[in-house]
Amino acid sequence: MATFGWPEMLFIFRSAGWTLLLTLVAFSIGGVVGAALAIMRLSPSRVLRAIASTYILVIQSIPVLMVLFMSYYGLSLFGIGLPPFLAASASLAIYASAYLAEIWRGSIESVPFQQWEASSSLALTRPQQYRYIILPQAVRISLPPTVGFLVQLVKNTSIVSVVGFVELSRAGTLVSNATFLPFQVFSLVAAIYFTICFPLSRLSRHLEKVMNAGRPH
Amino acid sequence: MPAVLIENVHKSFGAVEVLKGVSLSVESGQVVAIIGRSGSGKSTLLRCVNGLEACQSGRIEVAGHVLDQDQKKLRELRKDVGIVFQSYNLFPHLTAGENIMLAPRLAKGLGGPELRRMAEEVLAKVGLSEKFDAYPDNLSGGQQQRVAIARSLAMQPKVMLFDEVTSALDPELTGEVLVVMEDLAKAGMTMLLVTHEMNFARNVADVTVFMHQGRIWESGPSADLFAAPKTPELQAFLSAGVH
Amino acid sequence: MKFTLNFDPIWPEIDAILEGILLTIGLSAGAIILGSMLAVLLVALKSLAGRWVGLLVDAYVELMRNTPFLIQLFMIFFGLPLLGIRMSGTQAGLLAMTMNLGAYAAEIIRAGVESTHRSQLEAGVSLALTRLQVFRYVVLKPALAKVWPALTSQFVLMMLASSICSFISVAELSGVAAIIESRTFRSFEIYIIVTLTYLVMALALKSFLLALGKRLFPNLSGVARINARGSAV
Numbered sequence: 001m002a003t004f005g006w007p008e009m010l011f012i013f014r015s016a017g018w019t020l021l022l023t024l025v026a027f028s029i030g031g032v033v034g035a036a037l038a039i040m041r042l043s044p045s046r047v048l049r050a051i052a053s054t055y056i057l058v059i060q061s062i063p064v065l066m067v068l069f070m071s072y073y074g075l076s077l078f079g080i081g082l083p084p085f086l087a088a089s090a091s092l093a094i095y096a097s098a099y100l101a102e103i104w105r106g107s108i109e110s111v112p113f114q115q116w117e118a119s120s121s122l123a124l125t126r127p128q129q130y131r132y133i134i135l136p137q138a139v140r141i142s143l144p145p146t147v148g149f150l151v152q153l154v155k156n157t158s159i160v161s162v163v164g165f166v167e168l169s170r171a172g173t174l175v176s177n178a179t180f181l182p183f184q185v186f187s188l189v190a191a192i193y194f195t196i197c198f199p200l201s202r203l204s205r206h207l208e209k210v211m212n213a214g215r216p217h
Numbered sequence: 218m219p220a221v222l223i224e225n226v227h228k229s230f231g232a233v234e235v236l237k238g239v240s241l242s243v244e245s246g247q248v249v250a251i252i253g254r255s256g257s258g259k260s261t262l263l264r265c266v267n268g269l270e271a272c273q274s275g276r277i278e279v280a281g282h283v284l285d286q287d288q289k290k291l292r293e294l295r296k297d298v299g300i301v302f303q304s305y306n307l308f309p310h311l312t313a314g315e316n317i318m319l320a321p322r323l324a325k326g327l328g329g330p331e332l333r334r335m336a337e338e339v340l341a342k343v344g345l346s347e348k349f350d351a352y353p354d355n356l357s358g359g360q361q362q363r364v365a366i367a368r369s370l371a372m373q374p375k376v377m378l379f380d381e382v383t384s385a386l387d388p389e390l391t392g393e394v395l396v397v398m399e400d401l402a403k404a405g406m407t408m409l410l411v412t413h414e415m416n417f418a419r420n421v422a423d424v425t426v427f428m429h430q431g432r433i434w435e436s437g438p439s440a441d442l443f444a445a446p447k448t449p450e451l452q453a454f455l456s457a458g459v460h
Numbered sequence: 461m462k463f464t465l466n467f468d469p470i471w472p473e474i475d476a477i478l479e480g481i482l483l484t485i486g487l488s489a490g491a492i493i494l495g496s497m498l499a500v501l502l503v504a505l506k507s508l509a510g511r512w513v514g515l516l517v518d519a520y521v522e523l524m525r526n527t528p529f530l531i532q533l534f535m536i537f538f539g540l541p542l543l544g545i546r547m548s549g550t551q552a553g554l555l556a557m558t559m560n561l562g563a564y565a566a567e568i569i570r571a572g573v574e575s576t577h578r579s580q581l582e583a584g585v586s587l588a589l590t591r592l593q594v595f596r597y598v599v600l601k602p603a604l605a606k607v608w609p610a611l612t613s614q615f616v617l618m619m620l621a622s623s624i625c626s627f628i629s630v631a632e633l634s635g636v637a638a639i640i641e642s643r644t645f646r647s648f649e650i651y652i653i654v655t656l657t658y659l660v661m662a663l664a665l666k667s668f669l670l671a672l673g674k675r676l677f678p679n680l681s682g683v684a685r686i687n688a689r690g691s692a693v
Binding site (some may be wrong): 058060061062063064065066069070073074076077151155156158159161162169172173176182183186187189190193194197198201 | 465523525526528529530532539542616620626627637648651652655659662663666
Binding site for chain 3 (some may be wrong): 267269288291292293295296299300302304306307308309310319320323324325352354368369372
């Protein structure tokens with residue numbers, strides 16, 4: 001039976017780096033897809049709107065775990081043996097894209113309608129309207145919920161341990177199985193998650209307060 | 218022993234002193250109207266009487282209770298002192314009947330058919346018998362205010378406070394509320410009211426008190442006060458016509 | 461490229477899937493009911509009890525919101541037995557879900573409670589009600605009505621997150637899927653079926669809860685909704 005000493009702790013700390021990397025990759029890819037989906041949701045084309053809203057509805061109505069299994073086993077069905085890191089990032093990106101799309105759609109929609117009218121009166125094209133008028137305002141509005149979602153994403157990376165990828169939770173499980181000290185090991189793991197998530201939660205709330213204070217009534 | 222006794226009450230919000238030593242007494246069965254400009258401290262004075270605002274110094278005694286910020290004593294006082302607000306403040310999730318029965322049930326432990334009969338009785342007093350099961354949202358402002366009066370009456374208070382109860386109402390709806398209040402006055406209820414309705418003060422109140430800059434500037438029997446205001450401030454207030 | 465879907469080996473497992481569905485429903489229903497009760501208790505403590513109790517409630521809520529559900533589940537399932545508290549996987553799952561949902565729902569309900577207009581509180585205390593009575597009979601119901609849509613989303617998310625209980629071998633829908641997978645080796649097929657089942661359950665739960673909200677708060681359908689921060693576990 002192994003002891004719960006420095007090497008084990010170091011192993012856990014190092015795996016937290018994978019959790020962060022996973023979050024970063026999933027957020028970047030999910031962000032790009034999510035932005036596209038948000039714009040599709042608001043596009044004048046009914047087909048694009050329907051595709052985007054169906055995708056969002058489905059992803060938000062199934063467990064992240066199922067997104068993970070579906071991408072993992074689905075791709076292996078095509079003979080593509082995905083390395084666990086890729087399968088994990090891909091499924092978390094899919095998950096993130098749906099939630100980010102909804103957050104950002106809401107942010108874009110909360111830019112006052114008159115801004116669209118005013119900018120189209122100035123003969124701006126739709127992409128120009130987005131680029132110069134709407135998005136700069138929407139990004140500000142979207143910051144608090146986006147940071148808040150980042151917390152959810154960090155926490156949800158924990159489930160990818162199931163496809164064999166060793167991030168923070170999986171490292172905890174391995175050390176716990178080896179040392180039979182689940183309480184101590186998972187306390188450390190929880191503390192590390194908390195150290196990552198709590199500042200983000202506070203930041204999200206802070207941004208929200210700042211924004212509410214600046215909002216004209 | 219007066220029903221309401223206010224002695225040298227001082228009250229400040231931060232650096233602003235809104236009540237600068239107010240003394241007033243209301244005899245049992247008397248109706249006293251407080252008039253004055255907004256910001257004169259009249260609503261604050263009324264809210265001090267049932268402890269919604271705490272005054273910094275002075276002494277208030279209502280219906281035999283000495284005002285004390287201790288929660289238990291405050292509750293005992295409030296069982297005997299009803300208040301009706303400008304914005305009615307009915308509970309939106311309860312019907313008119315439930316609004317009325319809530320406090321007698323929770324604060325006085327009443328229940329059963331008697332409670333319901335009593336609620337129907339007070340609702341009849343304000344002329345809304347048929348609205349027992351209506352939700353506030355489905356009542357007009359005047360009806361909501363009458364239910365609010367009935368809700369206070371259901372506690373069988375010894376003193377009733379009215380805080381500008383017609384100010385939020387459309388002009389055509391104030392009449393029905395004033396009629397209910399006049400009936401109460403005739404029935405011998407002790408009433409202390411803050412109002413902008415000069416006719417009501419003149420005709421119904423035994424005594425009218427004019428507040429100005431946190432003080433009682435002038436007071437007397439309503440008929441005299443309105444007929445012959447002594448201070449230039451009250452003269453100006455009454456002749457302005459808009460309150 | 462080989463691309464073959466074969467659902468045949470899965471049909472004999474329908475009974476197991478149904479049992480998994482039932483356990484998912486049971487866990488979710490239990491967590492929603494118990495978690496809501498815990499949430500209301502936390503909010504009541506926060507708004508009525510003293511400062512120190514309020515800080516404890518805050519600490520609990522922050523702790524639950526800023527650590528993964530999976531780790532909470534592990535702490536309860538693997539950690540509590542060391543303190544002499546033994547429980548089955550299902551019990552541990554229900555406890556973890558209740559504690560997690562309690563924290564999230566408390567945060568949502570608190571937003572509703574804090575939006576209560578001061579005049580409602582004044583009317584309550586002026587009628588000689590105690591602060592607890594004001595909370596219970598004046599504040600709570602309109603507050604719940606205001607945040608019901610946000611609560612609904614949170615309840616659905618909790619139902620979806622119940623799948624994580626399969627990590628400690630609870631035989632709810634995902635757990636059953638893993639068992640069938642190991643028996644039939646038709647991984648993708650079984651996960652298609654289970655994913656669709658979750659989809660239907662999530663949509664059904666959502667419409668059920670919204671209909672329930674209309675029944676619970678019939679005359680409050682018009683109250684301003686609060687978009688409290690609902691989020692994944």
